[in-house]
Amino acid sequence: MQDIKQIRESFSPPILEGKHDFATVSDKIGDITLKRKTPFHWFVGFAIFFLIAQMLLATVTYLLLKGVGIWGNNQPVGWAFDIINFVWWIGIGHAGTLISAILLLLNQKWRTSINRFAEAMTLFAVACAGLFPLLHTGRPWLAYWLFPYPNTMGMWPQFRSPLMWDVFAVSTYATVSLLFWYVGLIPDFATLRDRAKSKVFKIIYGILSWGWRGSARHWHRYEIAYLILAGLSTPLVLSVHSIVSFDFSVSQLPGWHATIFPPYFVAGAIFAGFAMVLILAIPLRHLYNMKDFITLAHLDYMGKVMLATGLIVCYGYAMEAFFGWYSAAQYEYYMIYNRIWGGPYWWFYWLLILCNGLSIQLLWFKRFRHSEFWLFTISVIVSIGMWLERFVIIVTSLHRDFLPSSWAMYSPTIYDYSMFLGTIGFFFTLFYLFVRFVPIISIFEVRTLLPEAHVHGHHQDFEEIVNEVEIEKIDKP
Amino acid sequence: MSGKKLYGIMAEFDTPTELVDAARKVREAGYTKTDAFSPFPIHEIDEALGIRRSILPFLVFGGGVLGLLLGLGLQYYTHVIDYPIIVGGRPHFSLPAFVPPAYELTILLAAFTAVFGMLFLNGLPMPYHPVFNVPRFALASRDKFFLLIESKDPKFNYEETRKFMESLNPQEVFDVEE
Known part of the structure; x- marks a missing residue:
């Protein structure tokens, strides 16, 4: 029996470790x-990101005083950092919904210990994303005009x-x-x-x-x-990034007007999102000693999802280039030529291929999927790569449109950078507050993972049957 | 019994299996005003206590249909009746372009119905409930399982019911005061 257990574990490491009840x-x-005292590292991290978040506040204040002219946007590049950052952030959010909804419907038990903070990540990423189009309207105090009333x-x-x-959407x-x-x-x-000792917390959590x-x-x-x-969120999350991609693909611009955009954007969103989940999960499991709940199995699975979605994204890149040539349309052909080697932003494109295409090939190997260092590094690289992807799609398509007389270069100003960095600070500030005041892992769902949570002698759980069949197979080689 | 009204009798168990076994016996004994409490959902308990399937899915469907009609109606009213204008050579009622907002509103209203319908049917928020009067009940959200027979059950008889509860092998039996 011991051998069987070891063989099973070598195939799929446990999703819950340690002795728990x-x-x-x-x-x-x-x-x-x-109960635990707020750890010192929490204050340090919170302080750093809170300071960075102030950059956002300062930039937005200046922006409201001066107007969007402080950004580098011009004609023809009217959609620049704001829309790049909007798409980047909203894409990151998608992994949270994928983990909480799609994996629930697919009965993937490992989602249980990562869904809470992944969903929190979604909320905070959407909050950051929303800021950009809101401020891009120029007069955000009139943004309610967008709603029908x-x-x-x-x-x-x-x-x-x-x-x-x-x-x-x-x-x-x-x-x-x-x-x-x-x-x-x-x-x-x-x-x-029920566990709080202080009256204040009892009342607050009681109300919540x-x-x-x-x-x-x-x-x-x-x-x-x-x-x-979960059933409603699944089509919702697919529709949201499809609709975000419609912002581009419904227009006539070469580089945007492509039917491959919706699936390619959704895969990219999940790809970027899983990278961010790993960036959050790896420090969390160390700083809060959550290795029993966020195990090697979780890192391994997330690495695999990143590899799979990353390959879909690479397929998207290949198809974009192929159709640029195959369309035999002058403008489409020129767009691809300009993007890949003829234009001034060619190195952005190759940097993107390096980040999103090449770096993830390491994930084919278990050694890298089981190494926190490598997973974290690849995740950071992928996050940068996904940002570059949106830059390439938006800026290189806009800066050379149909009329050579309207061509121009785009370069961001310091306010573009400070606002983008500021939202990163804002995101992590919110995440630090979440870690401090809300359970970071779904407690009641982790309870259901324990073997004693199963009622015996009533009906056999599907997973029990699978286990038995697998053990039988191993028994008879 | 300190002169207060009795709400029911509650038994505490250590494992979900014991709870489900006991719940089945309680139902077989003919009690109907019963409830079980656990720190996580147990599917077997529905059948053991005879809990009927909730009507919530139908409400959610209704919410979704309402959202869809609202979405289509809003766009029809604004673009065909109130302010008809040709944009991009499309007809006034350009259905394909109206799908995304209608779709999003369908999901939005269905989700609202699912969450608030669930809370409403559960009678939440309810800041006070007699079961919280049992100090051990704080563990119902941690690692213990509880079974309750309410005093308004037609078969309820303090002496007999208490004796019956004790025969179910619980850790402890409590009187729950109103």
Whole structure:
């Protein structure tokens, strides 16, 4: 039997390590928020990112005083850093929804210990993403004009425009992600409420848990609601990045007008998102000693998802180049020529291929997928690569359009950089607050991973059957 | 019994298997006003306690249909009735272009119905509930499992029900005060 166990583990490492029962799981995760002293590294990290976030505040203040002229946007490159950063951030958010919704529907148990902070990542990434188009409107205090409401001008928004679709997609995405995240938190807030010693925390977590008491009837409806939300979020997340890609592909511009955009953008989003989940998960498991819950298996699976989606993205690059040639259209051909070797931004393209195409090839090997150092490094490289991808798509397509008389170069100003860096600070500031006040791993779902959570003698779990069959196979070589 | 009204009798168990076994016996004994409490969802308990399938999915479907109609209606009203204008050579009612907003509104309203419908059907928020009067009940959100028979159950008889609960092999049996 021991051998069988070892063989099984060599195939798939466990998704839960250490000796745990219902109580230790609850305490280990809950105590980060409740009992343990806030660690020193939390203050250091929070301070650094909070300072960086101030850059965003300062830039936005100056922007509101002066207008979008402080950015490097020009004609013809009217969509520059704002839309690059918008697409970059919203793409990152997609991995959170993929983990929480799609992997739930696919019955992937390993999602359980990473879904909470991945969903938090989604919310914060969407918050950062939303800032860019909002400020790009130039007069953000009138941004409510984007929504249909009866007004004295007697006008309505133009629903035939992909930019309007974006407003609906992104605002729905933000709302549904928040609901999904919060529903998952209700039972965990109840756990914190029951474990809190201080009156203040008891009241705060009591309000947040809505008086949850774990009744069987409540769990019954809760699970239905949770599953339906997962079923709704799955098409939603696919639609959001498809619609973001429509912003480009519905227009006539060479380099944007391509039918491959929706699937290629969705794969890119998941690719970038998993990179960010790894960037967050690897430090979390060390700093908060969560190695029992975020195991090697999780890192391995995430590495594989990154490899798979990365290869889809590479297929997208190849197809873009192929159709530029195959279309035999002068403008399409010129766009690809300009992008890859003839234009002034050619090295952005090759840097992007290096980051997104080459670096992920290491993930074919278990050695790299099981090394935190390499996974973290590749994730950072991929995040940079995905940013470059959006730069290439947006800037190189815009700066050489149909009329040579309108060609121009684009270069960002210091305010473009400070705003982008500022949102990174803002993102991590929010994430630090989340880690401090909310359970970073879904406690009640991790409980269900324990073997004693299964009721014996009633019906056989699907996984038990699979295990038995596998063990039988190993027994008879 | 300190002169307060009795809400019910509660038994504590260590494992989900014990809870489900006990729940089945309680149901077989003919009790109907019962409930179980656990730190995570247990699927077997639905059948053991005879919990009927919730109507929530139908409500969510209704919410989704409402969202779809609202989305299409809004775009029809704004672009065909109230302010018809030709844009990009498309007809006033350009259905393909109207799909994305209608689709997003479908999901939005369905999701709202799922979450708030679930909370409403569960009677939440409920800041006070008698079960919280049992100090050990704080563990129901950690590692213990509880079974409750309410005093308004037609078969409820304090002496008998308590004796019955004790026969189920619980860790402990508690009186729950109103």
